Amino acid sequence: MSADGSLDRLKREGRIVVVGASLAGLRAAETLREEGFAGSLTMIGDEPYEPYDRPPLSKQVLLGRATADRTGLPRHRAIDAQWRLGVPATGLDMAARRVRLADGDEVEYDRLLIATGVRARPWPQEDEAELDGVFVLRTRDDADALERSLAQGPRRVLVIGAGFTGSEIASACRERGIAVTVAERADAPLVGALGGVVGEVAAELHRKHGVDLRCGVMVTRLEGDSAGHVRAAHFSDGNTIQADVVVVSLGAQRNTEWLAGSGLGAGPRGIACDAGCRAFDIRGIVTDDIYVAGDVARSPHPLFGYQFLSLEHWGNAVAQAETAAHNMLSDSADRRPHIWVPAFWSSQFGVNIKSVGVPSMGTEILIAQGSRSEHRFTGVYGYQGRVIGAVTFDQTKWLQFYQQLIETTAPFPPAFPTVDRRPEGQQPMPADFPDPSVPTHGPTVTLSGYAPDDRRLTFTPARH
Amino acid sequence: MRLVVDLNRCQGYAQCAFLAPDVFAMHGDESLLYNPEAEEDRREDMARAVAACPVQAITVEANSLDGNPGTDREIGR
Numbered sequence: 001m002s003a004d005g006s007l008d009r010l011k012r013e014g015r016i017v018v019v020g021a022s023l024a025g026l027r028a029a030e031t032l033r034e035e036g037f038a039g040s041l042t043m044i045g046d047e048p049y050e051p052y053d054r055p056p057l058s059k060q061v062l063l064g065r066a067t068a069d070r071t072g073l074p075r076h077r078a079i080d081a082q083w084r085l086g087v088p089a090t091g092l093d094m095a096a097r098r099v100r101l102a103d104g105d106e107v108e109y110d111r112l113l114i115a116t117g118v119r120a121r122p123w124p125q126e127d128e129a130e131l132d133g134v135f136v137l138r139t140r141d142d143a144d145a146l147e148r149s150l151a152q153g154p155r156r157v158l159v160i161g162a163g164f165t166g167s168e169i170a171s172a173c174r175e176r177g178i179a180v181t182v183a184e185r186a187d188a189p190l191v192g193a194l195g196g197v198v199g200e201v202a203a204e205l206h207r208k209h210g211v212d213l214r215c216g217v218m219v220t221r222l223e224g225d226s227a228g229h230v231r232a233a234h235f236s237d238g239n240t241i242q243a244d245v246v247v248v249s250l251g252a253q254r255n256t257e258w259l260a261g262s263g264l265g266a267g268p269r270g271i272a273c274d275a276g277c278r279a280f281d282i283r284g285i286v287t288d289d290i291y292v293a294g295d296v297a298r299s300p301h302p303l304f305g306y307q308f309l310s311l312e313h314w315g316n317a318v319a320q321a322e323t324a325a326h327n328m329l330s331d332s333a334d335r336r337p338h339i340w341v342p343a344f345w346s347s348q349f350g351v352n353i354k355s356v357g358v359p360s361m362g363t364e365i366l367i368a369q370g371s372r373s374e375h376r377f378t379g380v381y382g383y384q385g386r387v388i389g390a391v392t393f394d395q396t397k398w399l400q401f402y403q404q405l406i407e408t409t410a411p412f413p414p415a416f417p418t419v420d421r422r423p424e425g426q427q428p429m430p431a432d433f434p435d436p437s438v439p440t441h442g443p444t445v446t447l448s449g450y451a452p453d454d455r456r457l458t459f460t461p462a463r464h
Numbered sequence: 465m466r467l468v469v470d471l472n473r474c475q476g477y478a479q480c481a482f483l484a485p486d487v488f489a490m491h492g493d494e495s496l497l498y499n500p501e502a503e504e505d506r507r508e509d510m511a512r513a514v515a516a517c518p519v520q521a522i523t524v525e526a527n528s529l530d531g532n533p534g535t536d537r538e539i540g541r
Contacts, residue, residue: 345474350492
């Protein structure tokens with residue numbers, strides 16, 4: 001490509017558009033400038049704010065130790081961009097290389113990076129979702145509104161969904177002395193991401209800290225008072241609880257609707273791309289000018305059987321953005337693959353939970369160190385005789401060791417005698433993940449393709 | 465002054481919490497809580513905390529007087 005000078009021209013005077021002005025978009029923009037891109041750079045974001053950090057929103061901010069308007073991401077360097085903030089992208093014309101904006105404007109590009117991320121899944125009953133006191137938690141505005149509501153001292157908070165965010169919210173409420181009920185459809189908190197064996201520990205943590213944890217139930221209806229404020233919730237087991245704040249924490253939806261009809265391979269599971277972050281079109285052909293990064297991307301990973309992984313992980317957004325930006329400015333031979341090993345953290349009830357690899361692919365788990373009853377342990381996940389993931393509760397210093405086992409496809413169960421191996425850690429046990437076709441709040445890693453019962457495509461053979 | 469900690473890297477050594485206790489605090493044995501926007505007069509302590517982190521997990525925004533035009537000009541367009 002650079003043989004004809006087009007790459008040099010792109011770097012000198014090209015137009016790059018980044019849709020999505022959050023962590024991935026910002027780090028990509030910085031990398032583009034770092035690597036010598038001198039052309040015009042446009043950053044499009046649907047929120048009116050410059051890029052900010054989300055992890056503190058469910059932790060520091062809800063604890064009242066930081067305010068939501070002060071989580072702006074530090075800049076590594078100036079990016080000299082034209083910002084279009086508070087204006088969502090509404091369409092893509094791949095042939096004309098144009099992004100349409102909600103205000104009617106169109107922005108032309110030579111290279112496009114899509115980093116539109118995910119949004120909180122709303123409560124499905126619209127009239128109930130609109131009641132005062134019903135929240136989701138994803139954005140700066142969400143966190144601000146929820147924190148103000150917690151500061152008013154509600155009598156009881158109901159958290160619907162015990163994934164990571166839901167559990168962190170419950171933890172913050174307890175720390176503030178607020179009564180909280182958590183309703184989870186699965187048998188334990190965190191089961192989608194970590195399985196039932198670890199979920200049991202999470203359930204203990206909730207209860208030990210005074211959370212009224214209800215598992216195996218669904219919330220069937222939210223009820224408001226005459227002033228339109230939520231006051232009660234009805235459960236599938238026939239129970240009703242009174243709550244004046246409800247936080248809907250049912251996982252995320254990928255922001256791909258704006259690409260409908262564009263011809264890009266974008267859908268409810270994200271935007272498929274190759275290992276070099278180039279987006280596929282709907283025919284499965286890789287594009288050469290459209291790249292994807294962050295939560296909205298799905299890319300194949302050799303360590304995990306080339307499954308297309310969608311990772312809602314902070315570190316993935318950073319690493320994928322840097323790779324995408326590098327590749328946007330590179331010849332094919334100089335491009336790098338994005339083969340980051342998934343890793344995430346959560347902090348709840350004073351316990352540091354961290355994970356590497358893809359635990360939800362695991363069928364077995366071994367408690368390799370520590371003890372579940374002490375809430376301080378390392379769980380190693382096995383899949384087809386190899387180590388596929390690991391989780392630590394307050395044992396983060398061990399995680400890197402297990403990451404190496406994952407990266408080297410070490411055998412499972414790991415053969416070494418470790419320090420602090422307990423009787424309960426002598427034998428692997430079933431990791432106890434729920435059937436993926438049964439909806440829960442969902443894991444933070446989405447494995448390839450569609451659920452088995454989710455027939456979205458009909459294959460029609462070509463006729464000769 | 466804005467800061468961010470890469471909590472994938474953070475292993476809870478707590479060096480930052482010793483050096484800048486008004487910005488960083490341990491929450492439980494291992495979890496780190498930090499104020500994502502520290503006061504400008506904490507810059508010296510912050511530099512020490514950044515340097516002392518064994519896993520180099522802390523990023524602090526460059527001093528705007530040191531050649532980073534910052535964000536206002538960009539945002540204001």
